[in-house]
Amino acid sequence: MSEDPRYARGRARLREIHGDHGEAVVRALEDVAPDLSRYIFEFAFGDVYSREGLGLRDRQIATIAALTAQGNAQPQLKAHIRGGLNAGLSRGEVLEIILQMAVYAGFPAAMNAASAAREAFGEADAEDP
Amino acid sequence: MSEDPRYARGRARLREIHGDHGEAVVRALEDVAPDLSRYIFEFAFGDVYSREGLGLRDRQIATIAALTAQGNAQPQLKAHIRGGLNAGLSRGEVLEIILQMAVYAGFPAAMNAASAAREAFGEADAEDP
Amino acid sequence: MSEDPRYARGRARLREIHGDHGEAVVRALEDVAPDLSRYIFEFAFGDVYSREGLGLRDRQIATIAALTAQGNAQPQLKAHIRGGLNAGLSRGEVLEIILQMAVYAGFPAAMNAASAAREAFGEADAEDP
Amino acid sequence: MSEDPRYARGRARLREIHGDHGEAVVRALEDVAPDLSRYIFEFAFGDVYSREGLGLRDRQIATIAALTAQGNAQPQLKAHIRGGLNAGLSRGEVLEIILQMAVYAGFPAAMNAASAAREAFGEADAEDP
C-alpha cells in the first residue's frame, strides 16, 4: 500500500524541509492514524510540496502566513517556522510575515505566532548552538 | 488629522501594489468609515507594507495564502492576487500558492480561491488586453 | 409544540430588537427548517436575549462585534446593526465597534462589515426617510 | 500524469456521489487550476472517499456538518447536501444535521446552511420533478 512512489518522494521532501524531527512528528501519528500519516507523505509532501512552479522558500512563506492567520495549529506553525529557516528565510523575515498577519487576521493571531517563533528559534538554538 | 506622513507613504505604497483601482476601493470606504480608510493607508500600507525586511513579492505570497485559508474575504483576495501579479508573481505561482492551501485549509477554500483567481486574471486581461 | 412560553417571549423580544422585518426573516425559515426558526425564538430570543444582567444596547455591541470578527454571516450582521440602532447605538458607535475589530480580526473583516453597515444604514433611511 | 488509477477511481466515485453535475463543477476548474481539479479526483475522491471503513451516507453526514460549521463554502455545501440525498439521507436528516450545528457553530451558521438546503432541494426538484 505504501509502495506508491509518491510516498518515498514525500518522505524525502519532508526530511529536506523539516529534518529528522519533522519526519518523526508525522510518523508519530502512525500508531493512531497510519493512513493520515501516509497521506501527509504522499499527498502533502509527495504531491504538493514536490511540485515545481513555486520555490520552497516561497512555499514556506505561504504556509507560515496561513497557519498564523488560522491561529489554531501551533505545533504545525512551529514546525513550518523551522522549515522556513531551513528553506532560506531569515528569522527577521519569518517575523515580518507574522507581523503582516496582524493586518489580515488581527493582533492576537500575530502575538501567538510570535510566541511560536520564539519557541521555534529557541529549539533551533538548542539543537545547533 | 490625515497629515501624518504615514498617510501619504501608505497611499503611495498601496498605489504601487494595487494601482488606481486599489486606491479607489479603499477610498470608497470614506463615505461610511473614513477612519477605517485612513488606518488602511496609515497602518496597513504606511507602516506594515512599507517595512523593509521582506520583499513585496514575498509579502503578496503571505497575503494571498492567508486570505485563501481564511476564506471569507473574496474581494480582498482578488485585489491581492492582482497586487501579487504587479509585484512579480506569475499567474502560475499564484495558483501554486492557492493549491498549496488545500493542504492547510482544505479543498473548498482552495476551490473558491481558484475562482477568485480566474476573475482577477480576467479583469487584468480586460484592462490590459 | 410552540406553546412553550419562551416562544411568545422570544417573538416579542425579537420584534422589539429587529422589528417586523426581523421577525419575517426568521419566519422565512419555517418552510424549510421550522424547528430552527422555533429555537431562534425560544432559545436565542426567549432565553438568551430575554435575560436580565446585561442591557440590550450592550448585547447588540457584543453581537455586532462577534459577527464582524467571524466574517461569514453578512445577513445576520446587517440585521443586528439595525437592531443595534433600535437599541440606542448611534451609527457612529456601530462604526467604532466595526473599526475596533480590525485590531482583533484584521482589516478585511472590518472592511466587509463597513459595507454591511452602509447597506443597513441605507435600508433604515429608505424605510424611514 | 493523470494516468494514476486513483484519478479514474476518484472520477467514478465523485459521479456516484454527485452525479454528472458534480463532475462538471470540478472539471470547470480545469481551465484555471487543472492540478487542483486533478487532486480533487485523485486525493479527495480517489483516496479518501474511496476508503472502506466508513459508509458513504456517514461520510456525507460528516461533510455536511463540517461545511455548515465552517460557514464559508456555500457552493460546496449545496453540492454535498445533494450528495447526501444521493447517499440515502432524507431531507429531514439533512436538516437535523444542520440544526444540530447551531449548538456547535451558532445560529447564523445553521441559518445560512438551511438556506443552502432550500436551494439544493429546489434544484433537486427541478431536475427530477
Add this chain to the structure above:
Amino acid sequence: MSEDPRYARGRARLREIHGDHGEAVVRALEDVAPDLSRYIFEFAFGDVYSREGLGLRDRQIATIAALTAQGNAQPQLKAHIRGGLNAGLSRGEVLEIILQMAVYAGFPAAMNAASAAREAFGEADAEDP
C-alpha cells in the same frame, strides 16, 4: 428555574451519551456560569440531542466532524469522540471521520484531532481496561 422538563431530559440524554464524566464536565461550569451549564442541559441535550429524526450515532458523526474542522475545542472534541464510541462508532470509524476532514479543513486540523482521538482512546482504555 431549573424545573423545565427539558432540563431533566437533557441531563439524562447527556449521561446516556457521555456518561457520568460528561455530566461532571458540564456541571463543573456551574460555579462560574450556572446558566450556561443549564442551557447545555436544556437546549443542547434536552432539545437538540433529544430530537428524533436522526440517530445518535449519526449525530456523533456530525459533531466529531464539526469540532475537528473548527479546530479550537479540543476538550469538547475528546468528549464527543468518547460519546461517539458509546453511540456505536468504532475507533476506526472515528478515525475515518477525522481523516476525511483533511479534505475539508486541512491536514493540521486532522492531525490535531487524531491526537485528541489518541487521548480519548487512552482514557477509555484506562477506565475500562
Add this chain to the structure above:
Amino acid sequence: MSEDPRYARGRARLREIHGDHGEAVVRALEDVAPDLSRYIFEFAFGDVYSREGLGLRDRQIATIAALTAQGNAQPQLKAHIRGGLNAGLSRGEVLEIILQMAVYAGFPAAMNAASAAREAFGEADAEDP
C-alpha cells in the same frame, strides 16, 4: 522610531485598561518581535482604543465578545476580561456576554470562554484579595 506620540498615548491607554501586568505582556514581545509590540502600543491602543466615539466599557464588551467567538486567543481573552472589569463591567456582565456567544459561535466557544473567565476572576482575586 518609538517617538511617535501615539506610542506614549497607547502605553498610557493600555496601562489604564490592563494595568502593569498588561503592559508587561506586550513588552514581553519585545525580545522576539519589537515592532509588533510597538504597533500594539501605537495602533491598537494609541489609535483605536484612544478614539472617542465609544466608551471604554463598550469597547471591552466588543473585544470580549469577539475573542470568545473566535475561540483561539485564550491569553488575550483573559487579559480583556480583566480589562473589562477595570472598565466597569461586573463579573456577571462578562458572563452574560460569554453566554450570549453560545448563540453566535456555539457552546464550545462559550464553555472555553467561561473557563477563561474563571481563571481571570481567580487571578484578580489573588492580586486583590
